[in-house]
Amino acid sequence: xxxxxxxxxxxxxxxxxxxQALAEVSFAVTSQEFVSIVGPSGCGKSTLLRIxxxxxxxxxxxxxxxxxxxxxRPQNAMVFQGQGLxxxxxxLDNVGFGMKMRGARPAEIKSEVMGILxxxxxxxxxxxxxxxxxxxxxxRAALARAFLAxxxxxxxxxxxxxxxxxxxxxxxxxxxxxxxxxxxxxxxxTHDIEEAILLSDRIIIMSGRPGRIIEDINIPLKRPRNLVxxxxxxxxxxxxxxxxxxxxSEVKSSMEESL
Amino acid sequence: xxxxxxxxxxxxxxxxxxxxxxxxxxxxxxxxxxxxxxxxVIWQVVSSLELISKLFFPAPSRILETLQKVxxxxxxxxxxxxxxxxxxxxxxxxxxxxxxxxxxxGWLPWLRNLAxxxxxxxxxxxxxxxxxxxxxxxxxxxxxxxxxxxxxAFFPMLINSMAGVRQIDPIYFDVAANYGxxxxxxxxxxVLPGSLPSILSGVRLSMNSAIHITIVVEMxxxxxxxxxxxxxxxxxxxTTYLYxxxxxxxxxxxxxxxxxxxxxxxxxxxxxxQSVRS
Ligand SMILES: Nc1ncnc2c1ncn2[C@@H]1O[C@H](COP(=O)(O)OP(=O)(O)OP(=O)(O)O)[C@@H](O)[C@H]1O
Ligand SMILES: [Mg+2]
Numbered sequence: 036x037x038x039x040x041x042x043x044x045x046x047x048x049x050x051x052x053x054x055q056a057l058a059e060v061s062f063a064v065t066s067q068e069f070v071s072i073v074g075p076s077g078c079g080k081s082t083l084l085r086i087x088x089x090x091x092x093x094x095x096x097x098x099x100x101x102x103x104x105x106x107x108r109p110q111n112a113m114v115f116q117g118q119g120l121x122x123x124x125x126x127l128d129n130v131g132f133g134m135k136m137r138g139a140r141p142a143e144i145k146s147e148v149m150g151i152l153x154x155x156x157x158x159x160x161x162x163x164x165x166x167x168x169x170x171x172x173x174x175r176a177a178l179a180r181a182f183l184a185x186x187x188x189x190x191x192x193x194x195x196x197x198x199x200x201x202x203x204x205x206x207x208x209x210x211x212x213x214x215x216x217x218x219x220x221x222x223x224x225t226h227d228i229e230e231a232i233l234l235s236d237r238i239i240i241m242s243g244r245p246g247r248i249i250e251d252i253n254i255p256l257k258r259p260r261n262l263v264x265x266x267x268x269x270x271x272x273x274x275x276x277x278x279x280x281x282x283x284s285e286v287k288s289s290m291e292e293s294l
Numbered sequence: 295x296x297x298x299x300x301x302x303x304x305x306x307x308x309x310x311x312x313x314x315x316x317x318x319x320x321x322x323x324x325x326x327x328x329x330x331x332x333x334x335v336i337w338q339v340v341s342s343l344e345l346i347s348k349l350f351f352p353a354p355s356r357i358l359e360t361l362q363k364v365x366x367x368x369x370x371x372x373x374x375x376x377x378x379x380x381x382x383x384x385x386x387x388x389x390x391x392x393x394x395x396x397x398x399x400g401w402l403p404w405l406r407n408l409a410x411x412x413x414x415x416x417x418x419x420x421x422x423x424x425x426x427x428x429x430x431x432x433x434x435x436x437x438x439x440x441x442x443x444x445x446x447a448f449f450p451m452l453i454n455s456m457a458g459v460r461q462i463d464p465i466y467f468d469v470a471a472n473y474g475x476x477x478x479x480x481x482x483x484x485v486l487p488g489s490l491p492s493i494l495s496g497v498r499l500s501m502n503s504a505i506h507i508t509i510v511v512e513m514x515x516x517x518x519x520x521x522x523x524x525x526x527x528x529x530x531x532x533t534t535y536l537y538x539x540x541x542x543x544x545x546x547x548x549x550x551x552x553x554x555x556x557x558x559x560x561x562x563x564x565x566x567x568q569s570v571r572s
Contacts, residue, residue, distance in 0.1 A: 090468050109474060119469040122564045123487035132483075133473035164564045184473065 037220060038064040038087065038188060042096035044245075045082050055245040056082040059096060062239055062248060066101070067218040071231035073282065074241030075289035080224045081116055083246070084190045087222070088113045102187055109133065112186040114194045116224075118177040120165040126152065126176050127161040133184040151183045152176075155209070171202035178206070182213060188220045196226065207234060207262055215259055228278050232271055233262050240281055243289035250281055352534045360534035361541065369523075374542065376519040377508055380436075384443020385504040391444070392451030392500065393493065399452070400459025401485050413452065421446045421503070422510045429515075439511045446507035447500040454496025458489025494558040501550055509543065 045057040057079035064070045072080050086093050087100070088111055102110050112133070120129045128135070130152060131144040139147075152158045155175040165173050174194060181189055194210075195203045211234065214221065225231050231238045232254055240250040254274065256267055265271055334354045340346055341353035364370040399406045425442055432438040466488060470480045512521025520539050527535035 085468070088468075088472050090471055111472075113468075113472050115465055115469060117465065119465045121466060121469070121484070121487070123490070123562075124483075132469075136470075136474045136476075136479055166564055 037066045037068075038098065038100050038222065040087075040096075040098045043083070043086060043093050043098055044095040045079065045086060045091070046094045057086075057093075058242075058245040058247045060241075060246065060248055061096075062251060064220055064222060064237075066220055068237065069214065069221045069223065069235045070237045070239060071223045071225055071235040072239045072241060073225060073228060073231050073278070074246055075243045075282070075286040076226070077289060078241045078244050078285075079246035080241065081192050084113060084192050084222065084224060087111065087188075088190050100188055109184050109186045111188040111190055112181040112184040113190040114177050114181045114192060116192040116196065118165075118173050120173055120176055120180075122165055125162050125164050126157060126168075129165070130176060130180045130183055132180065147183060148179075151179045154182075154213070155179045171198055171206070174198060174202070174206060175209075178210065185217075186219070188222065191221060191223045193224055193226065195230065203230075204262060210234070211260060211262070228275055228282070229271075232256070232274050232278075233260060233265065238278065240278060241285075243285045243292070249285070250278075252278070349531070349533060352537065357534050357537045357541070361538045364535070364538055370538070370542065373518060373520050373523045373539070374546075377512065377521070378546075380439050380443050380512070380519065381504050381508045383440045384445075384508070385447045385501055387440065388444030388447030388504070389451045389497065389500045392448040392496075393455050396452040396455030396496075397459055397481075397485060397489065400456040400489065401481070406456070413449075417449055417453070421449075421507055425511055425514060434515065439508070439515070442511045443504050443507045446503040450499035450503055451493075451496045454499065455489055455493050458492025458496070459485055461492065462488035491558075491562050494554070494562065497558075498551060498554050501554060502547070505543070505547055505550070 040063070041061050042059045043057060043061070044055070044059050047054045047056055060079075060083065072083070074080055082091070085091050087098060090113075100110055121132070124132070127145065127148055131139075131148040134144045134147060149158055149161060152161055155178065157172060157175055157179065160168060160172065165176070168176070174197070178194065181191075195206055198206065207230065223231070223234065233256075235254050238252050238254060239248055240252070241247065242249045252274070256265070256270065337351065338354050341348060341351055361370075395409070399409055421442070424445060425438075428438050428441050428445075432441055462484065466484050467480065470484050475483060508519070509521040509524070512519035513525040514521075516522050517526070520543055523539040524536055527533065527539065
């Protein structure tokens, strides 16, 4: 269930010429590990996840995701930046989409979806369309959809980026609780350094475009973690400063480039 | 006692709600009808006072008489039957082909690259100018008229369904692929519903084009159909018949458009039917 990435690079051909989104990237994630990726905007984080999800081909390099032998679960499920709930489906159909694609019976889909929706406090809204829900509820539904797929690897692209602070805290707790109960390998992209520290076992820090890995640091905080009043203030503060120091110049130069 | 009073109050509340609903729809109808009534009343007065030519602008009362007459002797129904057959036949044939081709072109880049230059070349040609060519190919019978209406219905449907697919956010294709959807499933679950709002506005444009072309080809050729009725009235200078035909066309157009709007609002609950109504 681990991930092995070797010299992965991606160059996009667009009308304005070629864009190198990802320089050679190599890293490994062990089974059941929670790894965050932080880096300036446009450094290729989404591109990396999309390659791992099998949605686009890398230009160079290779990757491998070890799958438990003989299971019928999907290898990966992605929580997309901006949720990706289908506007034309209600929550039931949205969250049950993966099961439906695998040919499950409607009754089976309904009972499983209602189960996961109630875990996320959404069972009353199963007949609602996404535009009838708040941003936080939509985000929870996107998580529910990915968790219901029960993949070996969860690829999460800024899943809490668009939320207010309270909803975010709630969903972070929710994510950790579910992960603790049902361990998966998680690759979690975020632009929030503190979020990365509080949630992950390890943080991969990327440079501005084309994205390279500039640092790979362990987060030695104890688990289970208290997100509201973390005990190890000092360590957290120290890590935050360290990561920001590494990122600051990258973020600045990528902002100047985009001006 | 207390209990009974509460119940009757509740009933009162419900009744007043019904009354309010009825009143609201009456107001809506009045808003549409009043200006029309006013228009016809002024016309009637001006015409009776012979301030305008009776030949060009016969009094509404005389148009009504004619309407009544052609309804009773069955000629209007006969014209209407032919027009509707051509209109709907062409709409369904041309619309269906346009829809399938448009969705496919929106979805499959190779097909789009292949067909786009052809569409770009043919689309700007006024469709009625093709009538002589169609007559040469399909003869003077009914087929030519239906082919013409189909061509008219085809293009708006094609353009709108293609645009509908192309404006679908690519993220939905990614989600579908990530959850293991096959090509057929992607078509049914993403391409079709994702482009539905645009398809539905295509349906309306298509319908209006079908009405337009039907009237044009009927004016040019044949003795049956609302277009023919208009042309015949001009040739015999029976203007009340001309106005009767125009009023019928206006009513048909309004009814068809309203029906499509209603269907659209039902089919696209996630879109508030915004883009469809406009
Ligand atoms: N399909 C594409 N075609 C051309 N260029 C692309 C494509 N997808 C991404 N890019 C480019 O690749 C670079 C990396 O994009 P990516 O979305 O991976 O960045 P990101 O790190 O996820 O940024 P953000 O933090 O803003 O989400 C960007 O410059 C982007 O413009
Ligand atoms: Mg991104």
